[in-house]
Amino acid sequence: MDNKRFEQLLLSVQKPGRYSGGEINSVVKDKKDIDVRFAFCFPDNYEVGMSHLGMKILYSQFNERKDIWCERVFAPWPDFEAVMRQNNILLFGLESREPIKDFDFIGFTLQYELSYSNILNMLELSGLPLLAKDRKDFTPLVVAGGPCTCNAEPIADFVDIFFLGEGEQSDLEVIDLYKKCKKNGKSKKDFLIEASKIEGVYVPSLYDVSYNDDGTIEKITPKENAPMPIRKRIETDLDKTYYPEKFVVPYIEIVHDRAVQEIFRGCIRGCRFCQAGFIYRPVREKSVETICRQAKAICESTGYDEISLSSLSTSDYTKLEPLLNDLLDFTEKDKISLSLPSLRIDNFSDELLEKINHVRKSGLTFAVEAGTQRLRNVINKNITEEEIIRTCKTAFAGGYTAVKLYFMMGLPTETYDDIKGIADLAQKIVDTFYEMPNKPKGKSVSVNISVSNFVPKPFTPFEFHPQITREEIVAKQQYLKECIRSRKITFNYHENKTSFLEGVFARGDRRLSAVILKAHEKGCKFDSWDEYFDLDKWNEAFAECGIVPEFYANRERTYEEINPWDHLDYCVSKGFLIKENEQAKLAVTTPNCRQKCASCGANVFGKGVCFEKR
Ligand code: SF4
Numbered sequence: 001m002d003n004k005r006f007e008q009l010l011l012s013v014q015k016p017g018r019y020s021g022g023e024i025n026s027v028v029k030d031k032k033d034i035d036v037r038f039a040f041c042f043p044d045n046y047e048v049g050m051s052h053l054g055m056k057i058l059y060s061q062f063n064e065r066k067d068i069w070c071e072r073v074f075a076p077w078p079d080f081e082a083v084m085r086q087n088n089i090l091l092f093g094l095e096s097r098e099p100i101k102d103f104d105f106i107g108f109t110l111q112y113e114l115s116y117s118n119i120l121n122m123l124e125l126s127g128l129p130l131l132a133k134d135r136k137d138f139t140p141l142v143v144a145g146g147p148c149t150c151n152a153e154p155i156a157d158f159v160d161i162f163f164l165g166e167g168e169q170s171d172l173e174v175i176d177l178y179k180k181c182k183k184n185g186k187s188k189k190d191f192l193i194e195a196s197k198i199e200g201v202y203v204p205s206l207y208d209v210s211y212n213d214d215g216t217i218e219k220i221t222p223k224e225n226a227p228m229p230i231r232k233r234i235e236t237d238l239d240k241t242y243y244p245e246k247f248v249v250p251y252i253e254i255v256h257d258r259a260v261q262e263i264f265r266g267c268i269r270g271c272r273f274c275q276a277g278f279i280y281r282p283v284r285e286k287s288v289e290t291i292c293r294q295a296k297a298i299c300e301s302t303g304y305d306e307i308s309l310s311s312l313s314t315s316d317y318t319k320l321e322p323l324l325n326d327l328l329d330f331t332e333k334d335k336i337s338l339s340l341p342s343l344r345i346d347n348f349s350d351e352l353l354e355k356i357n358h359v360r361k362s363g364l365t366f367a368v369e370a371g372t373q374r375l376r377n378v379i380n381k382n383i384t385e386e387e388i389i390r391t392c393k394t395a396f397a398g399g400y401t402a403v404k405l406y407f408m409m410g411l412p413t414e415t416y417d418d419i420k421g422i423a424d425l426a427q428k429i430v431d432t433f434y435e436m437p438n439k440p441k442g443k444s445v446s447v448n449i450s451v452s453n454f455v456p457k458p459f460t461p462f463e464f465h466p467q468i469t470r471e472e473i474v475a476k477q478q479y480l481k482e483c484i485r486s487r488k489i490t491f492n493y494h495e496n497k498t499s500f501l502e503g504v505f506a507r508g509d510r511r512l513s514a515v516i517l518k519a520h521e522k523g524c525k526f527d528s529w530d531e532y533f534d535l536d537k538w539n540e541a542f543a544e545c546g547i548v549p550e551f552y553a554n555r556e557r558t559y560e561e562i563n564p565w566d567h568l569d570y571c572v573s574k575g576f577l578i579k580e581n582e583q584a585k586l587a588v589t590t591p592n593c594r595q596k597c598a599s600c601g602a603n604v605f606g607k608g609v610c611f612e613k614r
Contacts, residue, residue, distance in 0.1 A: 006097065007020075009089075013077070014077065015046075017046075017251045018045065018077065018080070019076070020251070021072075024249040025246040025247060025249055025302065026072075026094070026095055027059075027063040027069070027070070028095050028096070034068060034069045035067040037068075037093075038069070038071070038103065038107060039105065039106045040055055040058060040059055040072055040073065040109070041100075041106060041107060041108045041109070042072070043115040043118035044115055044118060045074055045075055045077055046074040046252070047252070048255055050074075051254050052111065053310060054109055054146065054167075055072070055109060057244060058167060058168075059248070060242075060246060061244070062171075071096060071100075071103075072095070073093055075122055075525075076091070076125065078532070090127045091122055099126065099127065101128050104139045104141065104178065105141050105175070106140045106142050106143070108144040108145075109144070109146040110145070110146040110147065110148035110152055111148065112148065113148055113502045113505035114498060114505075114528040116155050117516060119155060119158065120516060121525045123158065130158055130520075131517075132157060132160050138182070141178070142158065142161075143161040143162070144159050145163035150164070150279050150459055151507065151564055151568070152204075153204070154508040154510065154512035154515075156204035156513060160188075160192060161192070161195060162204065163200055163202075164201070164202055164231070164232040164233065165232030166200075166232075166233055166235050166265070168241060170200035170233045174195050174198060178195075193206070196226045196227065196230075197227065199233050200233025201230070202230045207567060208220070209221075216561050216562065218562070222567075229569035230568055230569060232568070232569065234284075237607065238286040238290070244298070245297040246301040247259065249302050249303065258307060259307040259308070260298075261291055261310060262286070262310045263285070263311045265284050266280045267280065267281075267316070268283050268316055268593040269313060269380070269381075269382070269592050270598065270600075271381050272379050272460060272581075272584050273379050273408065273411060273457075273460060273462055274460065277460075278459045278570065278600070279572075281571065282593070282605060282607070283593060283608050283609035284607060291327075295307055295327060306338075306339065307331065308340075309340050364395050364404070365403075365404040366403070366404070366405055367406040368406065370408065370421070371407065371418050371421025371424065372417065374587050375411060375421070377587040377588065378413050379412075380580075385425065389428060389429065389432055392429050393432055396433050397436065399440055400440075401445050402445070402448070403429060403445075404450060405447065406451075406452070407422050407451045408451065408452055409452070409453055409454060409468075409476050409477065409493070410473060411462075412584060413584070413585065416476070416479060419479050419480050420479075420483045423484045423485070424483075426449050427484075429447050430486050445488050446488055446490070447488055447489050448492065449491050451492070459565070459572055461577045461578075461580035461583075461584055462581065463557070463563065463577065464557045465581075466553070466556045468554075469554055473499070474496060477493050497533065500553060501527065501549075504549045504552045507563070509552075511545075515541045515545045518544055518545055519537060522537045523537065524537050559578050571600075571601045571602045571604055573600065593610070597614075
């Protein structure tokens with residue numbers, strides 16, 4: 001289709017900027033000069049996908065290589081999807097506007113389970129068979145990476161290769177192997193067998209799964225000498241790890257429209273509900289010099305006037321004060337604002353507040369997670385009520401009047417007292433504000449409590465626990481509403497239907513591929529968007545496939561049961577997870593990695609926090 005016609009069609013949709021390409025720093029190459037074309041697909045819309053740091057890193061890293069051209073692809077919003085289907089437009093790369101079915105690789109990033117139906121829709125819009133076994137041609141190869149690969153069994157039937165852990169090196173090793181196999185006339189199967197030998201590469205078709213009569217897994221058996229278990233890959237030296245100096249700058253507003261500077265990977269804390277805290281272990285920090293150099297380069301190449309520091313827990317960066325001093329040197333001079341998300345409430349000092357006051361003056365956000373000390377101990381969120389109140393006092397004295405607190409509902413061992421504890425804590429914060437002699441004059445306080453539904457995830461100590469039912473969630477949400485007495489407290493909560501499906505997929509096995517296919521045929525897509533999510537259609541799909549979703553979400557699992565992800569090695573041992581789960585039942589906390597090593601297994605990489613002096 002010529003450009004003029006394409007542009008005319010774009011005028012009929014809500015946000016043409018999602019599909020036009022041509023943004024600053026996007027990369028266009030001459031296809032005559034390249035060997036490998038890679039479609040980096042984000043299975044959600046442009047605004048969400050363009051905010052994702054992993055895509056920015058790999059897009060730039062691939063395009064630094066002369067022989068690779070990586071293009072971006074996002075899930076078309078339903079208005080543009082209708083235009084595509086009416087006009088026989090196949091899913092295309094934003095840079096070339098050429099169909100991705102002619103590329104060598106189609107790579108998806110799996111950030112959340114509710115994007116799975118979009119993956120199928122994108123494959124269909126590409127004009128490709130959805131099932132890996134039906135794609136007989138060598139190319140395009142469908143690959144996937146991102147956090148959900150730690151149990152991507154529900155989409156195992158659609159994907160040729162999964163990348164476990166951090167992909168900077170394994171991606172390129174697979175691409176190089178592909179070039180070699182192509183040149184030597186090897187088949188797709190030969191290539192996949194060879195690829196499975198690369199560390200961090202999981203080829204699901206090389207593993208057979210058998211089941212017991214009760215529906216649990218009997219055995220996972222590798223074929224063709226495929227490795228067992230398959231170990232994740234990580235970058236051991238972040239100062240030497242590739243980080244882009246340029247980001248593509250969108251024409252339209254996106255979710256996080258700013259420069260992002262990663263400061264470390266992993267988390268020392270070990271909160272027992274948090275998958276990221278376990279699968280990204282061990283903590284590895286970048287040096288202050290590297291962070292400042294990279295941050296400067298990004299601001300210069302993009303013209304952004306805001307930079308955000310990215311990590312799982314920013315205030316745990318060991319040299320935060322020197323870092324802020326050095327960053328403020330150039331951000332204040334260049335009028336760039338600095339934001340620090342992911343601060344912990346227990347190491348929020350007066351000095352840090354003083355620095356943040358230079359940085360921003362919007363509301364403060366803290367993840368408290370549970371309303372009582374007992375439950376915070378169960379989940380290993382090592383913060384006390386005293387610390388929470390003290391931090392709020394510090395913040396109020398510094399001029400803040402709005403506090404947002406994140407909580408979870410449905411945590412293991414939770415009782416109605418813990419739910420009431422959420423409201424009581426919010427009330428204490430309101431009272432603290434009004435009792436302060438030095439509170440900001442003429443202002444009132446606002447405490448927002450945002451409550452999400454806990455979903456047990458693989459590779460966490462809570463992977464054995466049942467998720468609470470939708471009915472229990474509704475009852476607890478209602479009870480919490482009744483417990484809130486002050487108008488200064490607002491309460492937001494999450495949909496229970498989407499959390500339920502997320503829970504099914506998070507710990508699902510590959511029998512769910514049939515359900516996802518069926519749901520796709522019924523039109524399911526954009527499941528993380530309330531306006532499109534349709535649980536009735538999903539329930540029909542489960543029923544037609546003879547699968548009971550509660551088996552995956554709401555069932556307690558024994559320590560002996562073989563989990564669908566047990567052949568994957570994220571270097572936190574099952575023995576460690578069991579020990580942590582037992583400690584949780586006793587409400588006993590585990591010190592963080594910098595206080596004491598808990599022997600999780602992540603020290604096999606020989607780097608990071610495991611080797612710091614304690
Ligand atoms: S081995 Fe010890 S220090 Fe290293 S990540 Fe695990 S618990 Fe933390």
